[in-house]
Amino acid sequence: xxxxxxxxxxxxxxxxxxxxxxxxxxxxxxxxxxxxxxxxxxxxxxxxxxxxxxxxxxxxxxxxxxxxxxxxxxxxxxxxxxxxxxxxxxxxxxxxxxxxxxxxxxxxxxxxxxxxxxxxxxxxxxxxxxxxxxxxxxxxxxxxxxxxxxxxxxxxxxxxxxxxxxxxxxxxxxxxxxxxxxxxxxxxxxxxxxxxxxxxxxxxxxxxxxxxxxxxxxxxxxxxxxxxxxxxxxxxxxxxxxxxxxxxxxxxxxxxxxxxxxxxxxxxxxxxxxxxxxxxxxxxxxxxxxxxxxxxxxxxxxxxxxxxxxxxxxxxxxxxxxxxxxxxxxxxxxxxxxxxxxxxxxxxxxxxxxxxxxxxxxxxxxxxxxxxxxxxxxxxxxxxxxxxxxxxxxxxxxxxxxxxxxxxxxxxxxxxxxxxxxxxxxxxxxxxxxxxxxxxxxxxxxxxxxxxxxxxxxxxxxxxxxxxxxxxxxxxxxxxxxxxxxxxxxxxxxxxxxxxxxxxxxxxxxxxxxxxxxxxxxxxxxxxxxxxxxxxxxxxxxxxxxxxxxxxxxxxxxxxxxxxxxxxxxxxxxxxxxxxxxxxxxxxxxxxxxxxxxxxxxxxxxxxxxxxxxxxxxxxxxxxxxxxxxxxxxxxxxxxxxxxxxxx
Amino acid sequence: xxxxxxxxxxxxxxxxxxxxxxxxxxxxxxxxxxxxxxxxxxxxxxxxxxxxxxxxxxxxxxxxxxxxxxxxxxxxxxxxxxxxxxxxxxxxxx
Ligand code: HEM
Ligand SMILES: [Cu+2]
Numbered sequence: 001x002x003x004x005x006x007x008x009x010x011x012x013x014x015x016x017x018x019x020x021x022x023x024x025x026x027x028x029x030x031x032x033x034x035x036x037x038x039x040x041x042x043x044x045x046x047x048x049x050x051x052x053x054x055x056x057x058x059x060x061x062x063x064x065x066x067x068x069x070x071x072x073x074x075x076x077x078x079x080x081x082x083x084x085x086x087x088x089x090x091x092x093x094x095x096x097x098x099x100x101x102x103x104x105x106x107x108x109x110x111x112x113x114x115x116x117x118x119x120x121x122x123x124x125x126x127x128x129x130x131x132x133x134x135x136x137x138x139x140x141x142x143x144x145x146x147x148x149x150x151x152x153x154x155x156x157x158x159x160x161x162x163x164x165x166x167x168x169x170x171x172x173x174x175x176x177x178x179x180x181x182x183x184x185x186x187x188x189x190x191x192x193x194x195x196x197x198x199x200x201x202x203x204x205x206x207x208x209x210x211x212x213x214x215x216x217x218x219x220x221x222x223x224x225x226x227x228x229x230x231x232x233x234x235x236x237x238x239x240x241x242x243x244x245x246x247x248x249x250x251x252x253x254x255x256x257x258x259x260x261x262x263x264x265x266x267x268x269x270x271x272x273x274x275x276x277x278x279x280x281x282x283x284x285x286x287x288x289x290x291x292x293x294x295x296x297x298x299x300x301x302x303x304x305x306x307x308x309x310x311x312x313x314x315x316x317x318x319x320x321x322x323x324x325x326x327x328x329x330x331x332x333x334x335x336x337x338x339x340x341x342x343x344x345x346x347x348x349x350x351x352x353x354x355x356x357x358x359x360x361x362x363x364x365x366x367x368x369x370x371x372x373x374x375x376x377x378x379x380x381x382x383x384x385x386x387x388x389x390x391x392x393x394x395x396x397x398x399x400x401x402x403x404x405x406x407x408x409x410x411x412x413x414x415x416x417x418x419x420x421x422x423x424x425x426x427x428x429x430x431x432x433x434x435x436x437x438x439x440x441x442x443x444x445x446x447x448x449x450x451x452x453x454x455x456x457x458x459x460x461x462x463x464x465x466x467x468x469x470x471x472x473x474x475x476x477x478x479x480x481x482x483x484x485x486x487x488x489x490x491x492x493x494x495x496x497x498x499x500x501x502x503x504x505x506x507x508x509x510x511x512x513x514x515x516x517x518x519x520x521x522x523x524x525x526x527x528x529x530x531x532x533x534x535x536x537x538x539x540x541x542x543x544x545x546x547x548x549x550x551x552x553x554x555x556x557x558x559x560x561x562x563x564x565x566x567x568x569x570x571x572x573x574x575x576x577x578x579x580x581x582x583x584x585x586x587x588x589x590x591x592x593x594x595x596x597x598x599x600x601x602x603x604x605x606x607x608x609x610x611x612x613x614x615x616x617x618x619x620x621x622x623x624x625x626x627x628x629x630x631x632x633x634x635x636x637x638x639x640x641x642x643x644x645x646x647x648x
Numbered sequence: 649x650x651x652x653x654x655x656x657x658x659x660x661x662x663x664x665x666x667x668x669x670x671x672x673x674x675x676x677x678x679x680x681x682x683x684x685x686x687x688x689x690x691x692x693x694x695x696x697x698x699x700x701x702x703x704x705x706x707x708x709x710x711x712x713x714x715x716x717x718x719x720x721x722x723x724x725x726x727x728x729x730x731x732x733x734x735x736x737x738x739x740x741x742x
Contacts (some may be wrong), residue, residue: 232720237725273736277729324725334741343735370740557662 006602010160010180020157054542056142057121058439060354063146064114067105070153072506074102076499079463083496085484095480096163097156097182102120104584107286108193109149111420114428115201115289116145116154119228119482121435123204123543125535126222127222128213128331129553133206135580136622141196141203143590148193152598155185159602161184163477167279168249170271175253186602187250187251194242201235204228213534215553219313222533222556223299224304229286235548238281245274253604271450276327284323287419288316291358292428294380298362300378300531304370305557310359315354322351332400341400347399351510355391359384374529375449379430382457383422390418393468398502410480411471414464421460429453429509437528441519441541448512455505462498466491469566520539532560538568539644543630546642547576574641577632589618667691667698723731 009016021296034040049053077098081090090098097257124132132138155161160180164173172185208229221229237296248259249271258266299306328336328344330362362384371377393415397406406412437443467475470488482488527536537559538547549570559568596611598604656708671691674684706715 010672019676079675184688202691209711267737269737270733271735321724324728327731328732331736336736336738338713340740 006181009157011097013094016156022067023154023157027347044584045582049139049584050584051131051586052544053120053124053132053135053138054387054439056138057119057246057363058122059142059146059199061439062147062308064110064117064428066300067110067113067149068506071102071105071421072503073124074098074105076503078102079492079496080498081480082482082492084493085482085486085489087481091601092480093163096165096478097161097605099169099196099478100162100165100182100186101152102290103158103583104152104162104190105149106420107166107282108190109145109152111286111424111428111570112170112193112197113145113149113285115424117199118224118428118431118435119200119204120287120294121229122227122431122535123208123228124211125438125538125546126225126533127208127211127216128534128553129207129211130546130549130550130577132203133211134203135552136583136586137199137582139202139586140589143586144195144196144199146552147193147399147590147594148189148196148597151192151479151594151601152185152189155189155345155601167272167275168270169275170249171250171262173266173271174268181601184253185251187246187253188597188600190303191214191243191246191250192593194239194414195603197235198239198243201232203584204232205236206231211554213551216558218515218531220556221556223291223295223309223312223483224533226291226313227288227316228297229322231288234281234285234288236321238278238285238322241274242278242282245271245278248274250600258370264601269331272334273327276330277324279330281323282325282363283416283419284319284563285422288319290424291316293427293431294362294383296531297376297380297434298365298369300434300529301372301374301380302365303372303530304365304369304559305365306361307367308357308452309556311357312361315357318354319351320346322525323356326351329398329400329403330543333405334490338400345398345400349395352391352398354396359388359391374433375444375446375453376430376434378453379426379433379449383426384459386422386460387419390415390423393418406471408476409471410467410475413472413477414467417460417464417467421464422457426453429456431489434529435535437524438535438540438542441517441527442522443515443524445512446522448508452505452508455508456502459498459503459505463502466494466498494633507580532557534559534569537562539541541644542603545579545637548574548637550578574594574634576634577637578629579632580629581627585618585622585628589615592618658700660698664695664698667695673694 005037006146034043047059050056077090078095081095089093120138125131151557156343160182162168162178162182162185163180164178164183164186168183168186172178173186208225248257251257252260252266256588257647258264260266260268260271262268279583295312325347326344328340329348332341333343362380366381374379397403397412433444433449470491471477473483473486475486475488475492482492526538526539526540529536534551534553537551547570547574550572553569554567555561558567558569562569592611592614596608596615599608599611666693671688673679674687679687700719706719707711709715
């Protein structure tokens with residue numbers, strides 16, 4: 001029995017046991033359902049083994065929405081605990097576990113896959129490609145992300161959650177102060193997902209650089225593709241730092257090394273340093289694709305071309321460089337001197353300039369446009385003022401002397417939610433609504449969509465504006481409670497109400513999906529928004545090969561110009577099309593990685609060695625495998641095209 | 649015959665052996681820590697560049713521009729990270 005003791009949770013509560021039962025029951029229900037409806041074969045053939053970028057995108061999307069739900073429940077619990085002074089809903093340990101989980105889940109397992117979802121689905125279509133450069137690698141990226149996320153998610157029912165914050169600073173995260181396996185989960189689950197992300201970075205960089213349709217020079221790429229290119233370049237250069245830092249942290253915890261310990265020559269501050277060397281670029285990895293989505297949406301619904309294309313591109317390239325120069329603004333208070341802090345203050349403030357350039361470009365695009373307020377456009381219009389507040393408070397935080405007052409208070413919490421929610425989350429929801437018809441062949445309900453956007457915005461303001469005030473007043477972040485005499489009570493109650501309104505907003509989105517699945521018209525055109533870029537030039541549903549004929553591009557808004565100026569996009573005749581084969585290996589490798597990670601977390605060395613061998617066997621098999629893909633014949637292409645044209 | 653002989657590669661190979669030998673001297677000779685580190689760093693960077701250009705054919709395809717942009721960008725980030733870290737962790741405290 002001793003062996004199984006390690007899987008017990010160190011700090012249980014009835015809610016955790018209830019979740020355990022719920023997880024068990026859900027799994028049984030899913031397995032039973034698949035068996036009963038005989039869907040195993042379908043699942044395996046069409047989804048688990050797919051290498052199609054569109055399906056991988058949809059799988060990312062589903063994962064992101066699930067994780068949004070998980071992170072959202074955590075958020076409501078946190079706000080409920082803080083809603084009143086001296087509340088007893090959660091104890092200190094549970095509060096720590098929940099905010100740590102909330103942060104990791106939202107950034108790494110919600111925002112990242114959401115971006116990957118849109119990038120996967122849209123980028124190849126936008127550049128007129130038939131898939132990404134390395135389709136099978138793309139599947140592996142997804143499965144590594146997914147298994148990493150799942151590994152992280154089971155921590156609270158098997159062995160215990162991480163509780164040292166999403167930043168997991170040492171020495172708190174070291175063995176001395178974090179005894180449970182929670183922080184092992186943090187180190188290893190993020191490692192697995194991070195490797196997947198790094199591979200995506202390489203994959204998309206190659207795809208965008210090498211697989212654009214003829215005529216699409218770099219300066220004719222749509223803005224979302226540009227933003228994805230820049231984001232992926234940052235991924236390729238930032239994620240290795242995380243990989244190394246996590247590996248060092250893992251070794252400290254499991255093999256007794258002393259990288260981040262406080263004695264034996266270790267340096268705990270080095271973790272904070274490495275974490276933010278990755279962490280700051282990471283926030284730009286999140287925001288740039290979001291900016292790209294807004295650019296597409298704003299120019300579509302302002303019915304004009306994007307103002308200042310070149311300055312948009314240029315500011316993103318500048319951001320890609322700058323984002324690596326500012327990381328120390330996350331630890332101005334760690335003790336380094338004024339000179340160091342001043343340097344990083346100045347670089348941080350400088351980065352607000354290209355960001356501002358983009359804001360003005362959107363405003364100028366709107367200025368001369370014939371604006372049509374659809375749901376995606378509503379998100380974009382709400383984004384501009386809300387995000388600007390976050391940018392301004394960011395510049396306040398960037399002043400190192402003043403940061404001594406703001407650091408690690410609710411003011412900081414308000415800042416980053418203020419940039420991430422209107423910036424990233426709204427963009428993803430806008431992108432979801434915008435691309436939904438391309439993905440699924442029907443539109444989401446506009447009325448419900450707008451309700452959700454307004455609820456989220458109002459809820460957001462109520463939830464986070466009070467935190468600026470209580471933060472300035474001295475309410476520290478990550479404190480599980482406060483006494484009544486501090487006077488924080490009423491504003492925290494307002495925050496809680498705001499959080500509830502946001503929850504209602506998300507519920508409306510879920511209901512909207514359900515409602516639209518049932519009632520929305522399936523008879524829509526392939527270009528329902530009257531949009532401007534290539535992804536709308538192909539059929540809905542998008543055929544496996546994306547474009548029957550590779551488009552020829554000679555302007556930035558190739559599709560718009562083909563509609564309005566009679567440019568011809570598709571000149572050639574049908575030819576047979578070469579496509580990659582499906583493969584089960586990425587999924588199997590993902591499963592082995594899951595077992596590998598689990599063994600690692602608990603220090604089960606024998607299974608760890610076996611699974612490591614398994615991973616190498618999979619890679620070796622791939623090296624020696626001869627897989628030349630398959631061809632779709634001209635007849636088949638003709639048949640599909642006729643059918644899709646009939647269905648519009 | 650001359651065109652078939654990979655002179656560049658052979659020269660590169662010899663040169664990288666020499667670099668390895670020089671780096672090994674740090675172990676076998678009694679150098680100060682600073683000198684040893686300098687030798688290691690210099691030989692390591694030349695070695696990496698040599699591998700990239702001679703054996704990984706960095707400059708020989710149409711992607712030359714993209715490849716070198718990436719290498720320089722990576723170099724820039726590496727240097728910024730290293731010196732920035734030194735600034736934050738060590739120099740900043742004096
Ligand atoms: C105008 C541009 C921005 C400036 C000047 C800025 C500045 C700062 C500064 C100085 C801090 C550290 C404050 C402290 O710890 O006391 C900070 C924290 C943070 N910022 Fe920003 N920021 C900007 C934009 C963004 C964007 C676009 C995002 C994300 C999409 C973001 C996400 C974050 C996060 C997640 C944290 C804190 C993480 C933590 O400690 O847990 N920021 N920002
Ligand atoms: Cu930052």
